[in-house]
Amino acid sequence: MADAADRKNLTTGLVLSGGGARAAYQVGVLHGIERIRRECGVPSTGNPFPVLTGTSAGAINAAALASYADEYPRALERLYSTWYNFQASHVYRADAFGVVRSGAKWLTMFTIGWALARWRKAKPKSLLDNTPLAHLLAETVPLERVPWLVKRGVLKAFAITASSYTAGTHFTFFDAAEDIQPWLRSQRIAVADTITVTHLLASSAIPFVFPAQRIDFDGQKHFFGDGSMRQTAPISPAIHLGADRILVIGAGRLHEPAGEKRATPGYPTLAQIGGHALSNIFLDALAVDVERAQRINHTLSLLPAEVRERSALRPLDLLVIAPSQRIDDIATRHIGALPGPVRTMLRAVGVTENGPNGGGGGALASYLLFESDFTRELLALGEADALGRRADVQAFFGWPAPPLASEDGTPMQ
Secondary structure: OOOOOOHHHOOEEEEEOOOHHHHHHHHHHHHHHHHHHHHOOOOOOOOOOOEEEEEOHHHHHHHHHHHOHHHHHHHHHHHHHHHHOOOHHHOOOOOHHHHHHHHHHHHHHHHHHHHHOOOHHHOOOOOOOOHHHHHHHHHHOOOOHHHHHHHHOOOOEEEEEEEEOOOOOEEEEEEEOOOOOOOEEOOEEEEEOOOOHHHHHHHOOOOOOOOOEEEEEOOEEEEEEOOOOOOOOOOHHHHHOOOOEEEEEOOOOOOOOOOOOOOOOOOOOHHHHHHHHHHHHHHHHHHHHHHHHHHHHHHHHOOOHHHHHHOOOOOOEEEEEOOOOOHHHHHHHHHHHOOHHHHHHHHOOOOOOOOHHHHHOHHHHHOOOOOHHHHHHHHHHHHHHHHHOHHHHHHHHOOOOOOOEOOOOOEOO
16 A cells, blocks of 8 residues: 555546446445545545446446546536436336337247247347437447547546457457557457447446447457456456556445345245346456455565565555445335336336335346436435545545534634
8 A cells, every 4th residue: 555645646546337227326436535525625636537447337437437537526416417317218218119119029039939030020139228328328428538538648548348249258448548558368358449339338238138239349240248247357457557546336245234134935036036147247246356356465465575576466455335235125115116117027027016125126126227216315325335434535545634624614724
């Protein structure tokens, strides 16, 4: 760890994980951190996160911040406002006709697919149609500004991840300064590229839920899905892209209390199985990678200084903020906020508002609950969790303690 005097010279990276609608929590955390900065009397000078990396919905949050990195506080407020006023119809077709065209037809394939297979037009690509998200991103996230901001030095690097169904390989697409070279690891490859809306749709294409996206690479046609799939080292891109210290914001499990879990009797529903699978895809890899980094830090701290100097490993200056409450349980309380057609479709696979843990559907619903009732609660939770870690945040950024106030509320000299 660098001492306080050197911290202002460190390159700070931000890692935002995936999780569908759960990603509202990340924006709440960043909002809380921005409040701490103001209360510490630290002026807003430049972009606090020169290295921005994201996966799935975290990639979209990162892209919104990267596109306006030269006016970060305003960019954060715009992003906060978007999540505060979210509706599912901003992300996917939630009307009855749209749900029937995609989801109902997709579910029907399970039962009479043998009869429909002869008609190629009857083969849906996903449970939901995310065309509205493509329009939203095109209107609100000017990705064409990112290369310009990189050239100006406002951003050192911006990266998103996606998983190639075609090659079975995990890709990191990045736009960065010229001195950063692509890297290759087992089942992982980095590609310098101009990131577009298609890249964001690919990174956030939850398997089965949203359609895969085509991105051509090295003369080959690839179809990409959610970047959380096969992502074994979520923190790694930020390190490769030059971050000296990294803020990681998760979307569940890392700090969630165990809570009172009541077993749901009977055979698990498709909703339970689907929620369990998605939680494995979105949440587990980050938890494992954070634990790995913490073990390496601990091991290096036990070594003599001369041995550490010879080692290829270096301690990672890491701050991790993750939900202090179970998001599955929060989602269960808000299942009724889903649009009627979507709620009806999900009920067919076991997502209900009744019974323990919402009948087992809270986890699955949490990824699709792009409704303000749910996102506002996550924004508030994220901000509260950040404020609860005030001392850690101040130490991470090297910010001073807030100035003392007099009885009339004015700062004391």
